[in-house]
Amino acid sequence: MTRPHVVVVGGGIVGSAVARRLTLSDPRPDVTVVEKESAPARHQTSRNSGVVHAGIYYAAGSAKATLSREGVRRLRAYCHERGLPYEEVGKVVVALDEVELGRLREIEARAQANGVPGLRRLDPVALRELEPHTVGLAALHSPTTAITDFSLVAAAMLEDAMGRDARVVTDFEVTGLDQSGGQVDVRAADGRRLRADRVVIAGGLHADRLAVLAGDGPSPAIVPFRGEYHRLAPSATHLVRGLVYPVPDPRYPFLGVHLTRTVGDDVLLGPNAVLATAREGYRRRDVDPRVLRALATSRGFRRFARANLGTGLREIAGSVSRHAFVSRARRYVPAITDDDVVPAGSGVRAQAMDADGSLVEDFRFSRVGAVLCVRNAPSPAATASLAIADLVVDRLDLD
Template sequence: MTRPHVVVVGGGIVGSAVARSLTLHGHRPDVTLVEKEAAPATHQTARNSGVVHAGLYYAPGSAKATLSREGVRRLRAYCRERALPYEEVGKLVVALDTVEEARLRDIEARAVANGVPGLRWLDAVALREVEPHVVGRAALHSPTTAITDFAAVAAAMLDDARDGGAEVLTGFEVSALDQRSGRVEVRGTDGRRVEADRVVVAGGLHADRLAVLAGDGPDPRIVPFRGEYHRLAPAATHLVRGLVYPVPDPRYPFLGVHLTRRVGGDVLLGPNAVLATAREGYRWRDVDPSTVLALAASPGLRRFARANLRTGVHEVVGSLSRHAFVERARRYVPAIKAADVLPSGAGVRAQAMDPDGSLVEDFRFSRVGAVLCIRNAPSPAATASLAIADLVVDRLDLG
């Protein structure tokens, strides 16, 4: 019997995990991963902060909650097995006033319901035993929240997939996904073609465009938001031991500036969230006219902008003014001085948005014939990647 052939579109950490999971499947399909860049995992995977999320915030019973908790368990074991970095530096979610303290109690209840281990409620004195330079009224401490290098993890997963027989084609930008008689022809802009029995679209910033090529609807659309980072100078990295996060404000769609220690010892400040004018718009000068026109024509984005005008202005100010950016971090670590802060890189978040302007909060999948599309996989997708991969492979119905 001929083995089925599965093509995975996208070489980020989720696509790499899917390719790996396929090579471990009992039916051992032939697997090809196609990636439009010269090397996999160069966008969201390589440009995030490296946090392995424990599952504090997510609605109990949601895909994010269940897959992140399973993902943490498996990612921890995988990193140890492959000698990859995995450091449980811990996270403090810090409340600055009584309103935030009440919201933090709600987060604590969610985290308990999600089975996050080792949680501790800390008062203003006790939180400084964990983070001596942090101030706040109260904090929730998650000691098992960890950091890793997701680009290294994705590379290891792709090596596993290759060892299992998968083929990886780079520089393959998909231009068509033509379905005929139960099979799919995957065509590249350079003329290459691959025939498949099943296709998994894990296209990140291009997820909606690729889904439409497969015959799916245009919504939810991907709206690119750039997240810009600063970092502490080496002499100031002692000011943050682990991860220091604000209490999310339910009125605003994004978390706000936080402080993140990385596996190399750097400490990041950020990210903010500003609308990008290209799907891979890592700088203000990165402008793609087709993206700008699509954003301008989007009724959902217009509704979102009207509802979040104040937040948008706030984020743009933080993008254009390093002083404003630093002052937001100083609310939690007053010892940070302007001279301690250096510019760093940026990432672009592939944020799915429904037609009514609401952000898609949970993971979302769709199926069109032989093509399974991952329509929304924001954070904690990297954390949950191994669990997401097995879910996707199960849904392919390989027999």
């Protein structure tokens, strides 16, 4: 009997996890991963701070909450099995004023509902014992929040898949997904074609474009936001032991600058969130007229921009001024000076936005015939990747 052929579009961590999971199926399908770059995991997977999220912030019962908690359990075991870095350095979520204290209590209730282990409320003295250079009225400590290198994790997942006969095809930019007779003709820009029985779109920054090629609707659309990082100089890395995070403000769509120790013993500051003018707009000068045209003609985006004008201007100020950027981190760690930091690159977040201008907060999937589309996979998608892969494969109905 001929094995069904599944094509996974996108070689980032979600696509890699799906490919690995497919090759563990019984019976095992024929699996091909196609990636538009010359190597997998060039974008969101390799341009992040490496935090394995414990599930603190997410609404109880949401896909983010359930998949992140299962994902953490699976990812910890996988990293230990494969000899990959996994360090439980812990996170403190720090409240700076009375308003944030109220929000901190709400976050604590969410985290407890999600089963986040070992949570502890810290007063200023206990906070200083844990993070000697951090200040705040109170903090919530998550001791099991961890760090890893997601690019290494994704590479290991693809290696597992290829060890079970999966193929990885690079420089394959998908320009067509034509369905007929229960199969999909997957076409590349250079004329190459693959015939598939099922297709999984895990295209990250291109998820909406690819979904439309498969016959899905245009919403949610991907709006790219650049997240810029700075890094503490080696002489200042002692100022942060683990992860120091702000209390989120529900009026604003993004978390804000925080401090993150990495598995390489760097300490990152950031990211901010600046509207990018290209899907892979890692620099200010990266401009794609198609992205500008889509933003300018989107009623939803214009509505979003009006509602968040003040936040956008503050983010731009932090982007062009190192002092403004560092001052946000200094609210939590006052000893950091402008001279202690250097630029450390950027990433671009694939933020899904509904037609009315609201940001899609949870994971979102859709199915069009033989094509399953991962329409929104924001953080904690890397943390939850192994659990997401189970969900995707279950929904493919390969039996």
